[in-house]
Amino acid sequence: MTNTQSPTTTEILASIPPNVTDPTATADAYFPINKLVGTWNSPASTPTGYNVMPVPAGNKQMQTSSGSDDWQNKNFYYYEEMTFTAPGEAPNRGQFFQQGCYGLTYEQRVYFAPNTAGLGGLNYQPAVALAKENALVHYENGLWLHSQFEAQPEGAYGATLPYPPLDPNTGQPFPVPTPPANPIVKQVSVPHGNSILALGTVTNIDGLPTHNVGTLNERPFSLDSSIPNPAIVLQAVVDDLAAIPGKTFKTTLLSVSTDAASGGSVTNIPFEVGNADVSGYEMDLWIIEAFDSPTSTIPSRTILQYVQKIPMTFFITQSPAADGEGSDGIQETFYHITANTLVKVPGA
Numbered sequence: 001m002t003n004t005q006s007p008t009t010t011e012i013l014a015s016i017p018p019n020v021t022d023p024t025a026t027a028d029a030y031f032p033i034n035k036l037v038g039t040w041n042s043p044a045s046t047p048t049g050y051n052v053m054p055v056p057a058g059n060k061q062m063q064t065s066s067g068s069d070d071w072q073n074k075n076f077y078y079y080e081e082m083t084f085t086a087p088g089e090a091p092n093r094g095q096f097f098q099q100g101c102y103g104l105t106y107e108q109r110v111y112f113a114p115n116t117a118g119l120g121g122l123n124y125q126p127a128v129a130l131a132k133e134n135a136l137v138h139y140e141n142g143l144w145l146h147s148q149f150e151a152q153p154e155g156a157y158g159a160t161l162p163y164p165p166l167d168p169n170t171g172q173p174f175p176v177p178t179p180p181a182n183p184i185v186k187q188v189s190v191p192h193g194n195s196i197l198a199l200g201t202v203t204n205i206d207g208l209p210t211h212n213v214g215t216l217n218e219r220p221f222s223l224d225s226s227i228p229n230p231a232i233v234l235q236a237v238v239d240d241l242a243a244i245p246g247k248t249f250k251t252t253l254l255s256v257s258t259d260a261a262s263g264g265s266v267t268n269i270p271f272e273v274g275n276a277d278v279s280g281y282e283m284d285l286w287i288i289e290a291f292d293s294p295t296s297t298i299p300s301r302t303i304l305q306y307v308q309k310i311p312m313t314f315f316i317t318q319s320p321a322a323d324g325e326g327s328d329g330i331q332e333t334f335y336h337i338t339a340n341t342l343v344k345v346p347g348a
Helices: 010-014 232-242 270-275
Strands: 038-041 049-052 062-064 067-069 076-089 098-112 136-150 184-190 194-205 248-257 265-268 276-278 282-291 301-316 330-344
Touching (some): 184 248, 232 301, 265 270
Antiparallel strands (some): 038 076, 038 330, 062 067, 076 098, 194 248, 194 265, 248 282, 282 301
16 A cells, blocks of 8 residues: 555644653652653554564565565554553662662553554555454563662661772772663563563753664665655654744653673574574664753653664575474575654553
8 A cells, every 4th residue: 555645743743742740759760761651652543653574475485686585575554552660679789789770661562553644654565454454463561771880788688888888898988880881771572482681871862853764775675675764754753843833852862772782682482583583673762852941841741752673584585494493595684673653641
């Protein structure tokens, strides 16, 4: 299905609810992930989420510029709901001080959009089957953590020791430890049999973010030029926000990945290793706060945007293994990319 007209975003902007006050219990050590507490959703009527999801398909030969590759597009608009709660701290005890892990549990549910025109005027490739419209396509849960070094109890349950800790030989304080290089952690549990541990950083932006909407060079984009960059839907919202008179914006960017430098990792069940092996994970999540004037300190609106990038290795031109958990084909890496804008549900 091809959309010939890009929808307006008036509905999207009008639906942004007032900011919700987060629980005070999550204020200090949780900062800045305390800004996520609550329930967020995106609309089904004019969907703001776009998904590029190449999938293996050994029983469907698709001719591409690289030859006969056993894969196909599954690119579509979607809508979703995310909920974040703050149950408390889970400290990691050390020898003289501990690492406090302040965690938010989250749950995400994603639904096929009903083939309606979406933000940015992108295409469904192919159209969502009628029986799948508004059906659940993905769900996951996990944790967002903010970690920091802090004092720990003396003994198992004793009084809290000083921080920085004291050198037992001299009685003088140790030097303050260097803060963790990657204090933000996302733990993901996906019901395909994937577990992801991604670590990263916080960046503060004075104003709105700018999204990369240029041509992407990875597969499948390099094999099919009609596949759009999902970030187009993010920039469409940013452009409309920038046009609102009298508003100022501040953005908090959480960037996490599983690359070797961060210390993250991915684990997959054997079937996934042999058929669509997830080898990494990257996510940028922007928390955009709108203020009614440059002197305002409390945001009047909060908006959540993200782009997620997952490399998956397919065995193409393959002969299936007898146990279904491996193949003797050629390995090629494709990228599964999703992007969406959500707003906080009032009172959540």
